[in-house]
Amino acid sequence: MAEHEDGEREFTLLCLAMQPRPDSESIKSLLGDGLDEALLLDLAEKHGVRPSLTRCLAALSWQGVGEAARGSLESFRRHHVLRALAMAGELRHVAKLFAESRIAFAAFKGPALALSLYGGLAEREYGDIDIVVPEDRVSDAERLLATLGYRLPGEDPAYHHAFLGYQRQYELVRDDGQSAIDLHWGFSGTHVPFPLTPAEIWGDLQILPIADFGIPTLRGANQALLLAGHGTKERWGCLKWVGDFAWLVDRRRDLDWAAIHARAAAHGCGDAVLLGGAIVRDVLKVPPPAALETAIAASTRVRALGELLVRRLRLGPWQARDPENFTDFDLCERPLDKLRATLKIVFTPTGSDHAALPLPRSLWRAYYLTRPFRLAARLLAGARP
Structure with a gap:
């Protein structure tokens, strides 16, 4: 049974809460009609949007919200703040260690994205730390992270390199199991193109003060390319990812969006940027950048794929049901790229x-x-x- 089939109003409320400029009157109207609050909380958790929902309802002084739902969200908020502060502290340790060892790196998603896009470490829901390093420093980064207790699961590094290296990322878990770091040297697997490569980011990083330490992270056009690519790779399957791109579009209309699209197109992923613009418009009612509107309207592929993904999103948080590792093929807009991706997956x-x-x-x-x-x-x- 489709998850949102009986929860259309609850899903609509989450969409309103995720908007960069929430419509308070529409939210009040939905709350006044009576909602299934248990379903609302369940969907908010699965879509990773509890911080936005909590922030939005608190701004309305919790009008029309039951005590149980309010208590649940406030409890989440307290724990999430503590968790976010702990992860910020971990990120500081990593950044200091890498800086001392002269390993270039950038944090993205996690605490860095929450602060740079939403304005606070706890204003976005996340569960780990993502960092990217140059490919030739991956082994050095692994060794340094091991000194902080972060290790690849299992005892055989050769296994991870042989069977997981194609993903261009490893998940390292701290010995106590309380924290994890995703170590990247690419933003997608080797089988698909992506709108942004790590080589493009090193000369254009911003420094964010996190836990009293300067943390390098993506900004501007590179952040737009990353979020568009990541959303498309994940089929825009959670409101959190839609919200990320919507907030960036709303706050950075000053960016040269035509140039951003051209950069993505040069990597064979121009549709990822157009698709992001179409989906934030159709789901969160955020107008796409003016420079993209004509291209969005002219693309049959973007229109058809956008309609499909929005329908899937409205049915529930998307989970992979396709054959393994074929789920990020939406990044391939050229038939030749899709053929190459298929062959790589089949034989890797x-x-x-x-x-x-x-x-x-x-x-x-x-x-x-x-x-x-x-x-x-x-x-x-x-x-x-």
């Missing part, structure tokens, strides 16, 4: 191949032969009635 072994058929390291190359057959078997099994 992953951890699931090893799990399905554990082989000793000396035979790992055999996965290049077995993987296509395993994928074909999965596809055939999924097609059976």
Whole structure:
């Protein structure tokens, strides 16, 4: 059963709360009609928008909100503030260590995005720290993070490099399990293009004061390219990602959006920027940048894909149901890129191949032969009635 089928009003309220300039009267009207508050809280959690919902309802002095719902959101807020402060402290430790070792890095998403876009560390919901480093410093970064207790799950680094390296990111978990860092050296897997490459960011970073330390992060056009690419990679499946792009569009209409689109198009991902503009318009009623309106209207692909993704979003937070690793193909607007991505995925072994058929390291190359057959078997099994 579709998740929002019986919760259209609750979903609409979340959309109103995520707007950069919420319509208070519309929110009051919805609250006055009586909502399923348990469903509202559940959807807010799944869409990652509880900070915005809490902020919006508190600004209305909690009018029309039941005590249980208010208590739940205020409790979340207290815990989230503490969690955000703790993660800011962790980010400071990492930044100081990397600076001392002369490793270039940038924080994105997590505390850095919350502060730069929403104005406060706890104004956006997140659960880990994301940092990007040059590819040739990944091993050095891993070693430094290990001194802070962050390690790759498992005991075999060769396994991670062989079966997870194509993702161009590793998740390192602290020994106590209370914190995690996603270490990136790219913004997408090797199989798909992306509107922004790490090489483009190093000369155009802003420094944010987080926990009394200067944290480098993305800004302006690069932040726009990142958010458009990330949203498209994730099929704009959560209101949080739609809200991120909407807030950036609303606050940075001064950016050269035509140039931003051109940069993305040079990477084969121009539609990601157009799609972001179309979706924030259709979901949150935020007008896209004027420089993009003509291109959005002229693109049959953007219009069709946008309508599909908005329908999916309204049915519930999107979860991958496609064959493994095919879910970010919306980044591929050129047929040749889609073909290349398909071939890379078909012939690139992953951890699931090893799990399905554990082989000793000396035979790992055999996965290049077995993987296509395993994928074909999965596809055939999924097609059976």
